[in-house]
Amino acid sequence: MSQSQVMTPPVEPSLTRFVETGSGRLAARLLLIGAMLAVWQFVPGKALRFWMSGPVDIVTRLWTWIFDGSLWQHLGATVAAMTLGYGIGTAVGISLGFLFGFLPKLHRVLSPYITALYAMPKIALAPLFIIVFGIGIESRVALVAITVFFLILNSTLDGVRNVDRDLTQALSLMGATRSEVIRKVLVPAALPWIFTGMRISVRYAFTNTLLAELISANMGIGFLIEYYSGIFDATGTYAAILVLVIMSVGLTEVLTRVEQAMARGHGRA
Amino acid sequence: MPLSDPAAKIRLAGASKRFPVRDGELEALQPTDLAVRPQEFVALVGPSGCGKSTILNLAAGLLRPTDGAVFYDEQPVTTLNRAVGYMTQKDTLLPWRHAADNIRIALELRCRAVPRGEAAARVAQIIELIGLKGFEQHFPAQLSGGMRKRVALARTLIYEPETLLMDEPFGALDAQLKLLLLDQLQSLTALRRMTVVFVTHDLGEAITLADRVIVFSARPGRIRAIREIDLPRPRDVFKVRFTEHFARLHEELWDELKDEVVKGTDV
Numbered sequence: 001m002s003q004s005q006v007m008t009p010p011v012e013p014s015l016t017r018f019v020e021t022g023s024g025r026l027a028a029r030l031l032l033i034g035a036m037l038a039v040w041q042f043v044p045g046k047a048l049r050f051w052m053s054g055p056v057d058i059v060t061r062l063w064t065w066i067f068d069g070s071l072w073q074h075l076g077a078t079v080a081a082m083t084l085g086y087g088i089g090t091a092v093g094i095s096l097g098f099l100f101g102f103l104p105k106l107h108r109v110l111s112p113y114i115t116a117l118y119a120m121p122k123i124a125l126a127p128l129f130i131i132v133f134g135i136g137i138e139s140r141v142a143l144v145a146i147t148v149f150f151l152i153l154n155s156t157l158d159g160v161r162n163v164d165r166d167l168t169q170a171l172s173l174m175g176a177t178r179s180e181v182i183r184k185v186l187v188p189a190a191l192p193w194i195f196t197g198m199r200i201s202v203r204y205a206f207t208n209t210l211l212a213e214l215i216s217a218n219m220g221i222g223f224l225i226e227y228y229s230g231i232f233d234a235t236g237t238y239a240a241i242l243v244l245v246i247m248s249v250g251l252t253e254v255l256t257r258v259e260q261a262m263a264r265g266h267g268r269a
Numbered sequence: 270m271p272l273s274d275p276a277a278k279i280r281l282a283g284a285s286k287r288f289p290v291r292d293g294e295l296e297a298l299q300p301t302d303l304a305v306r307p308q309e310f311v312a313l314v315g316p317s318g319c320g321k322s323t324i325l326n327l328a329a330g331l332l333r334p335t336d337g338a339v340f341y342d343e344q345p346v347t348t349l350n351r352a353v354g355y356m357t358q359k360d361t362l363l364p365w366r367h368a369a370d371n372i373r374i375a376l377e378l379r380c381r382a383v384p385r386g387e388a389a390a391r392v393a394q395i396i397e398l399i400g401l402k403g404f405e406q407h408f409p410a411q412l413s414g415g416m417r418k419r420v421a422l423a424r425t426l427i428y429e430p431e432t433l434l435m436d437e438p439f440g441a442l443d444a445q446l447k448l449l450l451l452d453q454l455q456s457l458t459a460l461r462r463m464t465v466v467f468v469t470h471d472l473g474e475a476i477t478l479a480d481r482v483i484v485f486s487a488r489p490g491r492i493r494a495i496r497e498i499d500l501p502r503p504r505d506v507f508k509v510r511f512t513e514h515f516a517r518l519h520e521e522l523w524d525e526l527k528d529e530v531v532k533g534t535d536v
Contacts, residue, residue: 170361175351175380
């Protein structure tokens with residue numbers, strides 16, 4: 001048997017080889033999506049169409065939204081809630097993370113509460129925030145901010161606490177003041193941890209924005225999905241989901257770029 | 270004798286150190302009396318885990334003695350002792366700063382506040398002196414162990430601390446380079462009139478540099494022998510080890526040390 005393996009020259013079917021090339025792979029992908037869309041467009045009968053809609057209807061709907069401006073309103077609301085919440089959560093998380101890091105006694109007092117709140121799924125707070133902040137963007141910002149806050153708080157704290165004590169000691173022996181030790185050792189040492197936390201938080205911010213919009217909102221892509229499915233408009237629902245898919249791909253693309261840039265930056269250190 | 274020395278730079282008065290461990294206590298250092306005179310170069314030799322590093326940590330104020338007391342300039346050491354430059358066994362370079370920035374860090378501190386231009390000049394000078402030219406822009410992770418030791422040495426020497434504590438600073442270096450650095454260390458510390466406490470495994474290194482060699486016993490550490498090294502100064506580090514006097518000192522101290530090394534290894 002082993003002999004026959006040795007004797008037989010490896011024959012690769014030309015199709016397999018074609019798919020290995022860049023343009024071949026692209027062609028295969030287009031073929032696949034084209035076939036799926038064709039099936040979706042032409043196979044379902046009238047009854048199924050009500051639940052499944054169809055590619056042409058969905059794209060037409062999306063087109064309408066683009067031109068009547070409603071897409072941009074909802075997209076803007078989602079992006080605004082996400083970025084505002086992310087920004088606030090990150091800023092407060094880093095600040096308190098350093099504060100607790102530099103004041104370990106304070107942190108030891110508070111840590112059971114932080115742990116308890118960190119462990120709780122923040123989405124459960126959404127109804128509460130709606131009561132407090134109303135159905136507008138504020139409640140979604142609050143939910144995203146608190147989610148991001150705990151992630152960043154913990155990564156900052158981990159960063160500060162994992163600093164090699166020998167490094168801080170060495171600097172103190174040279175005569176560094178407490179604030180110099182903080183600026184020259186603790187903060188730079190914690191930065192990679194903070195960046196990691198920030199990277200992870202982006203996805204949480206995105207997901208929780210959407211969840212908040214699905215639960216209750218007057219704006220946003222999540223609201224569109226919820227609204228159109230509520231009135232049994234499959235075309236609208238799918239069109240909104242399509243927007244979401246495009247957003248996710250874009251976000252992933254940006255994150256990958258940032259991660260690559262950070263990995264390069266780290267290579268030197 | 271050391272206890273009665275009125276002008277000691279560093280003085281241990283019955284200082285001992287015990288560390289709590291899982292089942293009881295580990296005695297790192299038995300009660301020890303030791304006085305280091307100003308501008309003296311003292312070498313501590315002994316097997317691993319004999320409390321040599323503990324003495325440095327006590328002098329630097331990183332540890333408190335379990336019993337007894339530690340004095341610096343006759344003042345009890347109760348907090349970090351900022352008069353010393355401490356080159357620990359592990360190099361404590363900041364991984365995000367390249368070599369030149371690591372070396373400069375002491376000059377950035379407010380307690381020294383050296384102007385930028387002067388700091389740069391001093392960094393360039395010491396890099397030249399210690400043979401790190403061409404590696405200024407390398408990060409610690411890109412340097413070999415020996416190179417990192419040299420950066421750490423440069424970083425400690427550049428701010429000219431009054432007292433230098435060194436814990437096996439040249440252990441990882443090859444023999445030729447070690448001699449070169451010993452030579453530089455000798456001339457620098459003499460020039461700056463530094464007091465030096467130097468921990469080493471290498472008896473030859475100790476005799477080459479020191480005014481006094483102190484041999485420690487295996488754990489729990491205690492002083493076993495003290496020997497004045499009366500080799501004339503300045504010493505030629507490359508040749509002094511081939512003199513008869515050196516050989517005699519080496520033999521004498523090795524007799525003290527070898528039993529302890531044997532004891533130290535079967536612990």
